Amino acid sequence: MRKEQKRNFIVTVIIAAVLLAVYVFLVQEEKKQSGNDNTLVYEIEAETIMALSYNSGDETVNLVKKDGTWYDAEDESFPLNQKFLETMVNKTARLKAQRYVGSGDKAFSQYGLENPSNVITVTTTDKAVKILLGDTNSATGDCYIAVEGAGKVYTVDATFPTLFSNSLTAMAVRESLPEMKLEGIRFVQVENNGEIVSFTKGENDIWAMADGAEADSGLVTELIGKIMKIRYEAMVVYRPESGKMAEYGLDKPQARIAVDYTDTDGNAKNYELFISKNGPVGEDADKAARYVYSRDGQAIYIIRESNLDSFFQLTPEAFLSLNVAPVKKENFDTLTITTAAGSAEFTIKRGIGRDAEVYVLNGAEITEARFNSIYYQLYAFSAERRVSDIADQLTKEPVLTYVYSDSAVGGGNVQVELIPYDQNYYGxxxxxxxxxxVNRQRVNEISNEISKYIVDK
Structure with a gap:
């Protein structure tokens, strides 16, 4: 190794040694200044804390304790979550820091405490303690803090300033839907952009649609289950006035859900929820939400849009029972069946009170068993698929038509026409x-059975 290379090597080693010594010295100084982690800044009795205040956005949150319960100082009726306040009290009664940083005006200036980002005032029975929040350490996320008058600067982890940035509504006890049991629900309606789907429970717990058609009980029950699972996610406005309702789009909502039910005490009740067309601006698609308000509720809330989407896609036909026309025997007195070959007319003659029954086919009395052999096939006749209304597509002549007629006052007719649709189905x-x-083969089977009773044209 040449002399010059040797000299450079020695210089490099010396520089490295000096830098190492400086680093060790700085580490030791940091340890002297910082002390141990979880430094206790101060400690007071939690029971003596009577008030807390801090800034949240442009508002000041003022909380007071009376007779052991915490309230909003501006409105004591506000449903404040007491567990939230317990956490705040515990954090401020025994304030622990991550580490000690320094003291004096220079430290205050360096760490943003001359103009604090927030001031938390802890008021006890005999004094007030002000906790100043300064800058945030970009590397660790910790926040610099100081107690007014003490002159020392510390860091606390990010959960502390986050806790004391919560708005009043974020600390609210959220409402929940009223207690509704499936067996007590009598009426359900969902309205979306003016389109209404509604169901009414009748005898034998059979659900009927607005036009009287039988709804699929399983699908209606599934819809009710979704309604009962609705959960308010965050309060936005407590006790909104009409102006606030308009501001959040709830004076002209996109959707409305209504449920009539009987509570556990036998009282008739109604639940009604309004859903806005738009929600908070700037949310990602997976976080998109809508504003909601219940008629007898206390506040406007938000609900994740993904939890409401199913109520925006409802159509009446999707809930139709697959039963084609299950007309009960007591609701008609004439059943007329027509095919291309001819027709058959079944009549039920009843005595006073419609109890004693005589069955007639084309003018001749028959046994009840013979009548039932046709009637129950039609009563139990069911489809294979639900579709949107295809009435305008069914242009061919029906292969089978049957009509239930009720001659009683207020009675009506139910007419069923089975019309070719494609190679697999009749509409x-x-x-x-x-x-x-409906399945073509099943229609052909019923037609063959009915042909035994047909009177030629």
């Missing part, structure tokens, strides 16, 4: 509407 048109597709 079932019931009183002019066709939402069901």
């Amino acid at each position: 079932a048109k019931v009183n002019g509407k066709a939402f069901l597709l």
Whole structure:
């Protein structure tokens, strides 16, 4: 090794040694200044804390304790979550820091404490302690703090300033839906952009749609289950006035959910929820939400849009029972069946009170068993598929038509036409509407059975 290379090597070693010594010295100084982690800044009795105040956005949150319970100082009726306040009290009664940083005006200036980002005032029975929040350490996320008058600067982890940035509404006890039991629900309605889907529970717990058609009980029960699972996610406005309702789009909501039910004490009740068209601006698609308000509720809340989407996609035909026309025997007195070959007319003659029954086919009395052999096939006749209304697509002549007629005052007719749709299905048109597709083979089987009773044209 040449002399010059040797000299450079020695210089490099000396510089490295000096830098190492400086580093060790700085570490030791840091330890002297910082002390141990979790430095106790101060400690007071939690029971003596009577008030807390801090800034949240542009508002000041003022909280007071009376008779052991915490309230909003401006409105004591506000439903404040007491567990939230317990956490705040515990954090401020025994304030622990991550580490000690320094003291004096220079430290205050260096760490943003001359103009604090927030001031937390802890008022006890005999004094007030002010905790100043300064800058945030960009590397660790810790926040620099100081107690007014003490002159020392510390750091606390990010959970502390986050806790004391919560708005009043963020600390609210959220409302929940009233207690509703499935067996007590009598009416359900969902309205979206003016389109209404509604169901009414009738005898034998059978659900009927607005036009009287039977709804699929399983699907209605599933819808009710979704309604009962609705949960308010965050309060936005407590006790909103009409102006606030308009501001959040709830004076003209996009959707409305209504439920009539009987509570556990036998009282008739109604629950009604309004859903806005738009929600908070700037949310990602997976966080998109809507504003909601219940008629008898206390506040406007938000609910994640993904938890409401199913109520925006409802159509009446999607809830139709697959039963084509299950007309009960007591609701008609004439059943007329027509095919291309001819027709058959079944009549039920009843005595006073419609209890004693005589069955007649084409003018001749028959046994109840013979009548039932046809009637129950039609009563239990069901479709394979639900579709949107295809009535305008069913242009061919029906292969089978049957009509239930009730001659009693207020009675009416139910007409079913089975019309060719494609090679696999007939469309079932019931009183002019066709939402069901029935299996062709099943229709042919019923037609063959009915042909035994047909009187030629």
